[in-house]
Amino acid sequence: MLLSHAWETYESDKRIEGFSPQTFKENKLQSGLLILFFNDVQLDTITTDQLKAYLAKSSESLKPSSLAHRIRFMKSLFRWSHEEGHIPKNPATKKKEPKTGKTNSYIFDRNGN
Helix, strand or coil: CEHHHHHHHHHHHHHHCCCCHHHHHHHHHHHHHHHHHHCCCEHHHCCHHHHHHHHHHHHCCCCHHHHHHHHHHHHHHHHHHHHCCCCCCCCCCCCCCCCCCCCCCCCCCCCCC
16 A cells, blocks of 8 residues: 555544544644655555654654654554554554653743752
8 A cells, every 4th residue: 555545544534533623734744744755655665764764854853742743643654554454564663752851841040040
């Protein structure tokens, strides 16, 4: 199954499950970026190492929270593809989200107090 066809089928299934329009908008963007990076290849040809390379390249320009969203989408797409029998192995199984840390959690005065 081509990556573009997997996205279309995945999207249809998730619409039936009642996902929000905003989720579809964000996931469509992530799908497009995935297809742009890999081209419209057969889904079962994408390896864990290729996904690592994609994420490493993405991490150069994304904040950790944006990278985490990208990883969540990939994990969901590949998990669904595996569960539906479109791919024999899920290459995104062991991908972990980056730690996002806390921003602006402390406000210090000029003396560091």
